[in-house]
Amino acid sequence: MKYKELNLRELREEADLDFAHFTFEPNQCSCCYGPKDLPARYWRNGIIPKDNDNFTYILFKNANNGSGSVTKEDEIQNYTCVMHRFRDDDQRDKTCRLLAEQLTDDYVVAVPCNSGYTIIIFKKAQFKEEKKKINNRFHYVHVEDIQGHASLYRMEINMKDRP
DSSP: BBGOOOOOOHHHHHTOEEEEESOTTTTTTTTTGGGSSSOOOGBBBOOOOOOSSOOOOOEOOOOOOTOOOOOOTTOOOOOOEEEEEEEEEHHHHHHHHHHHHSSSSEEEEEESSSTOOOEEEHHHHHHHHHHHTTTEEEEEEEEEHHHHOOSSSOBBSSSSSOO
């Protein structure tokens, strides 16, 4: 699946985020740059907020200190991290559900249990290899399990087996 197939503007509006984008600009690293360093077109209403801490966002960690910046024509890789800031767990869960709904059935979204971890998008084959390493820090969203459902299932591989 290519980045251009994601509709992050729609996701931004539906999840009530202030910002959403799939990459940093070329020559930017994720340790020195953030959403406020990116163009206004990725912000709600095209306005970059003046308040430094009071905004919500998702930003894929495609940066020079990671896998490098990407273009909309690039494929979403086996393992992709997404930086975030949410108002609360409900906004986090809704954002991850909407992201999973936009991805094909080849992907799994790992929802962080707290703000100390990034959202991770895995291709299913890669997820099976990584599952044991990340079990205690993430909930899992399987795309085929949530298509057409209103709620976010916070369970492991077989989403319907856990409370």
